[in-house]
Amino acid sequence: MKINKPxxxxxxxxxxxxxxxxxxxxxGIELELESVVMKQFGKQIKKTILDKVNELGVKSAVIKAQDKGALDYTIKARVETALRRAL
Structure with a gap:
């Protein structure tokens, strides 16, 4: 997948x-994360985002995420939707 637009x-x-x-x-993937639960779950949120990016085959993108306590399935759905919109 190649990201063509924001x-x-x-x-x-x-x-x-x-x-x-x-x-x-x-x-490469540049990931910037802001989260209200960064200390507790920052590593897991980043892993969830990057796992979904890798699963979709994206090799180059800038991703900015602002988390307000989303669960893993919500994070995966939002990442996939944003990436598909950017094609």
Missing amino acids: AKAGTLESNDILIMVMPNDKD
Whole structure:
């Protein structure tokens, strides 16, 4: 999958996550995460995002995530939606 344009999915409501995806001039995935539960679950949120990105075969993208306590299935759904919108 090649990211062609900026796209986003999700909201800043409680128990949701806003995922913004942009093309990256360089190879690789750049992930920026802000979360209200960063100390407790920051590593797990990053892993969930990157696992979904890898599953979809994206090799280059800038991803910005603003988490408000979303569960894993919500994170996966938002990441997939944003990536598909960016194609």
